[in-house]
Amino acid sequence: MTSKGPEEEHPSVTLFRQYLRIRTVQPKPDYGAAVAFLEERARQLGLSCQKVEVAPGYVVTVLTWPGTNPTLSSILLNSHTDVVPVFKEYWSHDPFEAFKDSEGYIYARGAQDMKCISIQYLEAVRRLKVEGHQFPRTIHMTFVPDEEVGGHQGMELFVQRPEFQVLRAGFALDEGLANPTDAFTVFYSERSPWWVRITSTGRPGHGSRFIEDTAAEKLHKVVSSILAFREKEWQRLQSNPHLKEGAVTSVNLTKLEGGVAYNVVPATMSASFDFRVAPDVDLKAFEEQLQSWCQAAGEGVTFEFGQKWTQPQVTPTDDSNPWWAAFSGVCKDLNLTLEPEICPAATDSRYLRAVGVPALGFSPMNRTPVLLHDHDERLHEAVFLRGVDIYTHLLPALASVPALPSES
């Protein structure tokens, strides 16, 4: 399916490259251009297009292909429209040009995360419609803003809206990760992001003196406790070949703040940590642990949250879950090897799962290095087109799952 020159490029690849050129890059994404692009897709596909402004300037675009049995819950195909910033000087090609090299690799921010998937959904639906198919369940494609900065002005608000209730989502697909091997990664849960800022206060004074009870000394103690915990989790991961990254809790020290001059001992210093808490962790006990690390460091050490997710959910990956049975059944028929895992990072799936919608994180990219958020993010056009094929098989199965006990 690889095409060589632009004149023989597959139209789905051309569309993908057009979408990649829209600069929906944080922190100032051009959402207007993305919404206009999606409205035009809806028009071309003969699908209804609803725009839900969840916050001023933040529009969720919903394209709907109605099913034949409106009593059944629907399939939600979710993708976010924003992409992360770039360090342009490290790229081999302009990250918003969607350059395709002679081998067929498409270079662009969003090539993996996750503009590929938006277009794959659209192209799979187009193909199935053209072939005259109709399925019992309605398929909604949701294109949401703001995911890359936490989804607080996107999916988090959307799931609380009446427009979301009306969709009656029974099951959702969302993003996953590329897999460098022959297998495909699928996420059934994710770790909870806890962004924690620890502030230490202590006695100030002249930098030449042996001052006791300084902010720095106490902050150092907490940092040591947390980094020791990090090491323990890292060792746990390293020593057990059955554990994948998402199954342990990670933490990184990502910010240190404080101080005004070399010779002034500051009264306040802070350290910020990005924790990703595994879904089997008792969150109450974990917060108590944070508390006790701070207390052990001395007086005047406190913490606050920049992000605190407390509703981790797991979508079952056994045949008791009819959605999993349909999804994995198709993969089996297509001879795709699945590697079910817990997503190490956070996606909009957490908001969906938290309101009771089972969700799988799946980006159909195998034999592809994980380049999301990285320099030279790229995807081979053949892998992209194979992804369209895969969705072309997944959608009929998912949209034909018979009525669940709760639906009859």
Ligand SMILES: CSCC[C@H](NC=O)C(=O)O
């Ligand atoms: C925790 S809100 C930020 C969400 C972000 N998601 C994708 O990279 C992440 O850092 O996982």
Ligand SMILES: [Zn+2]
């Ligand atoms: Zn993403």
Ligand SMILES: [Zn+2]
């Ligand atoms: Zn991302």
